[in-house]
Amino acid sequence: MSAIQEAIDAPHLPFPDRDPRWQADLKEVADESGVAKLQGVIEDVQRDIAEIKTELLILRSDKRSELRWVFAALLVVALGLAALLAKEFHWL
Numbered sequence: 001m002s003a004i005q006e007a008i009d010a011p012h013l014p015f016p017d018r019d020p021r022w023q024a025d026l027k028e029v030a031d032e033s034g035v036a037k038l039q040g041v042i043e044d045v046q047r048d049i050a051e052i053k054t055e056l057l058i059l060r061s062d063k064r065s066e067l068r069w070v071f072a073a074l075l076v077v078a079l080g081l082a083a084l085l086a087k088e089f090h091w092l
Contacts (some may be wrong), residue, residue: 009031 083092
């Protein structure tokens with residue numbers, strides 16, 4: 001039974017209980033340099049989010065103007081085709 005327990009507790013298992021990327025040393029975070037690093041990262045993330053929001057607004061306005069052009073072109077083609085058919089059938 002102890003051999004089985006040793007195999008279970010072995011550090012070379014492919015799926016350890018804890019992910020070392022999520023483990024943090026609280027002493028490192030508690031000092032001023034750790035807090036400053038975290039504040040810097042937060043500022044970078046907030047700046048990136050603001051840039052993404054701005055880019056999304058630009059893309060939305062571009063998409064609206066492109067949709068208007070496509071709709072206008074479709075309307076012109078439909079009216080042109082209707083006029084051509086009316087002329088050919090001598091309705092005008």
